[in-house]
Amino acid sequence: MPLLTWNENLSVKILSIDNQHKRLIDLINQLQDAMSSGDSRSVLGEIFDGLLNYTIEHFKFEQDLFAKYGFPGAEDHIKEHDQFTQKVGDLHKQFVGSSNFMIGVDVMKFLTDWLVNHIQGVDKGYSDFLIAKGVK
Ligand SMILES: [Fe+2]
Numbered sequence: 806m807p808l809l810t811w812n813e814n815l816s817v818k819i820l821s822i823d824n825q826h827k828r829l830i831d832l833i834n835q836l837q838d839a840m841s842s843g844d845s846r847s848v849l850g851e852i853f854d855g856l857l858n859y860t861i862e863h864f865k866f867e868q869d870l871f872a873k874y875g876f877p878g879a880e881d882h883i884k885e886h887d888q889f890t891q892k893v894g895d896l897h898k899q900f901v902g903s904s905n906f907m908i909g910v911d912v913m914k915f916l917t918d919w920l921v922n923h924i925q926g927v928d929k930g931y932s933d934f935l936i937a938k939g940v941k
């Protein structure tokens with residue numbers, strides 16, 4: 806059972822970004838599946854690496870658009886990205902540094918809640934601005 810399924814409420818009406826959000830949701834679900842089917846640490850580690858790297862890549866994509874078009878809400882938005890990247894980086898470090906560390910339900914809940922709240926709150930805040938600039 807996926808933790809999270811993408812639905813129209815999560816759309817920012819920009820296809821390239823919706824696709825990236827779908828991929829992030831997919832990675833969180835893969836992590837959840839790997840956890841519940843008792844996959845090895847190395848499999849979990851690989852998915853966790855992938856999630857961290859793709860998150861960084863996705864944030865950069867958004868931030869490059871902010872810079873390119875002079876989005877006025879950039880500063881606060883980037884702050885949210887930075888805090889989340891830091892937190893996921895810490896969780897990843899904890900995972901790597903401990904031999905029997907499991908990715909807990911609380912961590913999975915944090916990842917899904919953050920992503921949904923960020924997309925529906927902060928990310929939707931750039932939709933009209935970037936669409937008006939012709940971003941697709
Ligand atoms: Fe986003």
Ligand SMILES: [Fe+2]
Pocket residue numbers: 864867882886923927928
């Ligand atoms: Fe964002």
